[in-house]
Amino acid sequence: MAMYKAYVAALELAMEAEADPERAVAMKRYMRDQFEFLGLPAPMLNATVRTFLERHGLPRQEEAETVVRELWLLPEREYQYAALTLLTRLRGGAPRTRIHLYAELITTKSWWDTVDALASNLVGHLLARYPDLIMPTVDAWSNSGNIWLQRTAILFQLKYKTNTDVSLLFELIMRCSGSQEFFLQKAIGWALREYSKTAPETVRDFVAKHPLAPLSKREALKAMQRAEQT
Secondary structure (H helix, E strand, O other): OOHHHHHHHHHHHHHHOOOOHHHHHHHHHHOOOOOEOOOOOHHHHHHHHHHHHHHHOOOOHHHHHHHHHHHHHOOEHHHHHHHHHHHHHHHHHOOOOHHHHHHHHHOOOOOHHHHHHHHHHHHHHHHHHOHHHHHHHHHHHHOOOOHHHHHHHHHOOOOOHHHOOHHHHHHHHHHHOOOOOHHHHHHHHHHHHHHHOOOHHHHHHHHHHOOOOHHHHHHHHHHHHHHHHO
């Protein structure tokens, strides 16, 4: 058996041992029946993966993508969460070519839970390490017509704070500002709300001068309105 197959099989066994079928039903319902679940809540999943890594370690960078793809093929959603944990642990040494894997994961079994983790924790981190990848990547994703790639292009700078490329953020927002898609309207508001914690007046001015969906505007102004009330 290939090393990566043994690694994935061991992780499957560790996670299946903690499965809770009753909780799995509720978790599936919460995610609108998009995926099957083992029934591991986040604290249990995190503890299980942590214990597994203490015993087995992380896969080598050269095997990581194969391991992640194997986990992504499994039906229960917790395996995708575990894959994201592995990628996050390995992100410091991730090669620039990892952006292709991230795009694959964003567009496979797509839903907000995995896409948002990829956007801010993995794509954002990789593009900060390889800034020459930013423009070709987000330009292509923003124009792709795929809402999850578009959402990621808007959200990848969530944790950049003062390092945010504001002109790029606003350009990417305006490209999608006329969309009726809930997940894009929500992403626009979230990105603006997060940046408002760094530059509130810049965000306030942008919202006032540009046509945005009501949902995007409400989300964008939330943090500032909350601060004004305290």
